[in-house]
Amino acid sequence: MGGADRMQVDWYRSFTEAVKWKSLSKAAVKLNLTQPAVSKHIRSLEEAFGVELFRRGASGVELTEAGMRFLQRIAPVVAEIESIKTEMREFAERPNYILGSLPSVAAHVLPGKLRELHDARYPLAVSVRPTSGELLEGVLNGAFDAALIDEPAAGRLWSRELFTEHFVAIFPEGHRFSGCEELSIAELAEESFVFTGFCNIRERVTEAAGKYGYKPAVKLEVDSYDYLLGMITVGNDITVLPELFRKQAKRLGLKSALIKECGLRRTISLVARTAETGSKMFRLLNSGVPQEYLAQTP
Template structure:
């Protein structure tokens, strides 16, 4: 039975500290004093009989007990907020909150959203948040997102979240047309470091694949690096210069088809990583979420067929 001593302010303070990893930043967000936040957390820890945070010089981190509590507190608060919104603004319509990784920003997600909204029985808005897998999965765990879509099977943050595989998507090495390495076959790996690279940022799942590729071929990334998950910046930078872009296949299919970009004759990886959708198993899925996931599955199946026939 839920203890009557646990109040809404306890849960709100806990979630803010967990999200911001700092009592001071949580206090600023909640517009209360830092001692007030500390007192509220101590009260919650007393009720639960466990320490929720480890204090350190770099901020605070969740203990194992804190991680366990987070899996339930975040979705519970989010469900309460949704209930208040549904009662107070019933005619406004619903919202679906989707976390998008760069591997699905170009085709899968835009196509699925358009198809879903065209056939939805009710007016539903979609809020898309882009970012790294670590950030998006943390937001999903907190209940701030309904699902995350993209390539993320290598992410440590998945842990107890539910992942459903849709298809495999490889990373490619691509360059602008007219690049000195375009059309060179066979391509000696050592030549790659003669040029700038566009790569995912450190500590992302895609960057892990780049690092593995470099280890396999005894390469050290050049000093002239552009680290970004932005597809428009990466595309423009590659098309107008001599950079080598480590790009998700989906994001460059049209550029490869019309010749704006050229794939190098050296595979970065074989089958690629598993692209799929990730949900929080502790949250009861809404009918809206279930309907959108079904559309995602349909569009993904069409993409798999297109890839198999060479039409994608």
Template sequence: MDLRQLRYFTQVVESGSFSKAANTLHVAQPALSQHVRHMEEELGVALLYRNAQGVTATEAGGRLLRHAKQILAEFAEIPDSVRGEAVAPRGDVRFGMPGTVSELLAAPLIEAVRERYPQVRIRVVEAMSGYILGWLRRGDVDLAMLYSTSDPSGLAVHHGLSEEIFLFAAANTSDGPAGDAASVVQAASMPLVIPGPGHGLRELVEEAALTAGVPLTPAIEIDSYSQIKKVVMRGLGFGILPLMAINREVEEGVFRKWRLQEPSITRKVYLAYSTERPLLNAPRAVGQLAWEILRQLVKDRAWIAELSDESQRPDLFR
């Protein structure tokens, strides 16, 4: 198997037919079919479903397609990668972010990339941190912002910031804790509106409840931060969210907040990328830029958090 065969196979799958792929590649259709048959014989599996409507990849073909795209992209990137910062980055960059990170980081990052690296096209994809971690390991995204790195094997992770998690309620709530702080034991006894099992924030709250020795029985489970805030705003319960998610409403007098203690709850944000695949020039540039913007958001108080120390700073062009 060689690069030419991988390129031919990729084009056949993306075109959906041998004839269209042959026209695109300027290769005779019989020769194209023969190359794919040789690949199937070499691998010992069928790579394509063939029918009157054209061709589609089998399950094995889909796996090969993912590898082929990555290999071809890396091969095309070799000249720029070798030259490093001496050449302007170009190409596509897929960046996975949790929704709460994307809300603050995506727009300024896209704007900065467009201004500084006009030949780079960035695609931001949102999901919960656990899903993004899976995408990163499979190579579906080049870079990620993650909340959890309990299993960092095969990844480079750089701790960017830590944010404190608060209890909050509608401003007219009369049965909240006295003062400006609440223990986890107190919070667990209230009608909580928090994300469901499997959500990164839920895991942090469950860990704190376990440490405090109290059961966690939420009144309402919603994974969307915006919906949690709407439910809490209606007086239907107490929410637990990072300060950056509720700070504007607190300042406007819509919510009351309490610092959680015994134990306190903090969440870390990491920039991550795979160490098992070469990081191409464009993702390197975007990753470094994302780190700088993340830090600036905290310095500008757009993100209420504590920055990690400078030892965590990535140097993606060394």
């Protein structure tokens, strides 16, 4: 937009403020201008249109007939310009982040929040990676502004816990564990397992089982959570997944039980390259997390 165009907008604003306050001096104060500047804007308008817009008197200024007609036409224009300025200012202040996420969190936690952010015109792109290690690497090399991970972050990254959840054993209808609300790792010793091959659940279950003197019998590893649950629906094997999968398992007709085992829980943390980015992202995301999973935060 050229200088003359910008000046015209200023002319219009000087005109509408003078009408509002019936005073060029008061209009000047509201616009943070000098009175001679406002007077010059009004004269420029009158010269441009070849009409007199105000009658000036001791008590202030009053609109002429031409001025009243001009006000009817220009007031909506000025209001629209102010609205555009406000909207553009909001866009300039909104973050445009890339968030890395584990598949389970992306599928079960983020969709509702992403809709909220989209409706509020806060652009947030999500990129899914199968492991926390890949997500951490993405934050460190600048591919992501922040990421949602389930293991300790590198020391030089900002980090904040978002929520903590149990793991659950998932098994088919009619399994001997049907009707159980809770299970221990010790009770799973005679079971055969199906795991995914791209996360550390198998390692964590194996470590916990070692405390009871056994190593889990792993029948199969697959590369998809959907395929994993599909395998459980057609067999007698079980799997162990984060609690977020409980609703999805129920929709498939599967049963689940909380695994109550000391130290066997998963904490999802938000990590970011800077404290400023991390704090902003935390505020955006925290309200979208289901209340039952919220961690205590300062």
